[in-house]
Amino acid sequence: MSAKSGRWKGRWKGRWKEHWKEHWKGRWKDEWKWRWEDLNPTFQAYLLLLPAVSIVGLLFGGGLLLALGQSIGLIGIMGDGSLSLAAYQQVLSSRAFWQSLQLSLYIAIVATALSTFLSIGLAVMLQRAGRWASFACQLTLPIPHLVGIAGILLLLSPSGLLSRVLFSLGLIASDQNFPLLVNDRANLGVLIHFVWKEVPFITLILLAVLRGIQPELGMQARALGAGPWQCFWHVTLPLLKPGIISASLIVFGFVFGSFEVPFLLGSTTPKTLPILVYEAFTNVDLNQRSVAIALGLMLSLISMTSIAIYLWLGSEKPFGRWFGRSWEAQNKT
């Protein structure tokens, strides 16, 4: 019996060792890979994003934090190291800030809306055109804003080319009669510049989206009883919506924060927010520095908020799934 069990024990010992060896064979090598594959794909994506995000976070987020510290007096040359919201108070109580905010929003909204509408029309018309259409669209894209501004000044200012041509044709009595299109109160020059610059950009994006839409969908809509206008409204436009949203979002963000265009072409009395920031920042009075930073932070905050609102409005069914709900209700009954 004991001999028997001893033999069994010995055999078991050997088998156990074998098993142990087999168990750990190649495990160390594969373990990391195995763990990585076991991760949730969403988490994997975040992990892969980490290097890029940390650089942006450090530079941009760190900068923002530093700015925040300066604006509330915790860090900085003039501050005494104690917390104070004086800069924000000063900004929010000044009439100039609210006027500037209004003007900035007005320019950004009108310029974005105008260029988006024009671009949709242009893209739909250019859809069937060949490659030359895209090329023609791209033509103005590499021109710097400053060059565009100079061109608009040369063309549209009271002593500009257009004014002189009209004068020499006898259509206006003097350059004083030429409508003010530059540095005017309505900021027409700024709007004209942004439309000129952004229409090709949005059109380019929309053309790419349009070319990705199956042409049979339009045919199908027509054959189901949609007129040409209904076909555009109910099929083309909804399918174009993601492109429209992302393109106009980029334009809105850019126009809202743009400095040089309203600085050179815009109205002089209410200034846009970026100009206000610039003037406060370059003011000889160093006390204005914290005000400038507070202004800049508010500008960023407003910009981000409006983008969030915009995305929400542009998302599928922002006010609840009204139509979808009615379908579900009917399904239940």
Add this chain to the structure above:
Amino acid sequence: MSNPEAIPEAIPEAIPEANREVHQQANREAHQQANREAHQQANREAHQQAESAYFSVQQLTKCFGGIPAVQDLWLEAKAGERLALLGPSGCGKSTTLQMISGVLRPDTGKIFLEGRSLNLVPPEGRDMALVLQKGLLFPHLSVGENVAFGLKMRRIGRAEREKRAIAMLDQVQLGGFAHRRPSELSGGQAQRVALARALVIQPKILLLDEPLSALDANLRGNMQELILRLQEEIGVTLLVVTHDQEEAVVISDRIALMFEGRLRQVDTPETLYQQPADETVARFFGGVNFFTATAEAHKLTLAGGDILTTAYPQQGAVQVTIRPERIHLLADQICGTNLLPVTVIQNRFIGTQRHLALKTAAGLNLRAWVPPSLNFAVGQSAFAHLPPDALWCFPASDASVSMRVSDLSASVY
């Protein structure tokens, strides 16, 4: 050997190409002639039946960049009829359908529906519904919104259109799918939604463009059943475009066969199978047996000297065809007429049938599809019975070409 006999021996070596061209030319001209006659007849009929025909297409022509896609097409359909437009890909059948639906403008020709000319009517005013390949649902709309699309375009109130859309979805066995997105559907489901979307607007004509070609075989059978059932329930006139002859045969009352932008034959599926207008039609429907003969009324004298009887009288040189499934193979000589002694040279079992290649004593190659229980060994002698009503012949306008083709195909098998 005298000289006059030596010369003809040399010539066939030199001119087969030229010969073929001449034959093809003759072939083409014959078809054009046949076409013209058919059209003249159709024209006369059109004048007589201008009011009686529910739907008609006259002289429809469309060119793309100077290349004709559809030429001089005449077609008629009765109310509630199921008509298939059949042809190989690129024959212009989809172009025809698009012109009928109105999304494509014909170069010339007229389209009538219930006696009303549709030429100046835009697609949305034609009372037709088109179902394209793969369903093609609107990706930005839910299934319910997709089905209700046509009703929305007709400005029907939301409650009404949702009610009708959901009822229609129930009819295609997709009740409860209204809130789903098109991306969540399988191919067959998407196709059924497309069908519901087309039928919910109660069109006068339902146009289907290759509706089932993207589905697998099982699903295709179910969809065919569904289409036929819905068509019977609703009574809509159906016009199906397909390249699949089996599908056309199952779905339609009549088939309009198209080749290279022209109509070749418009007939019932049975007629197209048993009595094709020419060899191309026969081959398209799976015909494999072709041989030349000289006809004197019901008597056919084959090249090898065999004599057969046909139920269809003809005169002169003819091309004879018989469906492979109509050939009976007998072990013994039971009856006397139309019996050819043959040798089995190939035997292929395909599950539901057995495909046999036969060779007659005179060297004629035949293919017979027999029940799988009839097992003949390769090399075995037997008797092939060709029933007189299965022997169909048409004038041998392209005899030599087809002989060569059939010889080729025989050597391939």
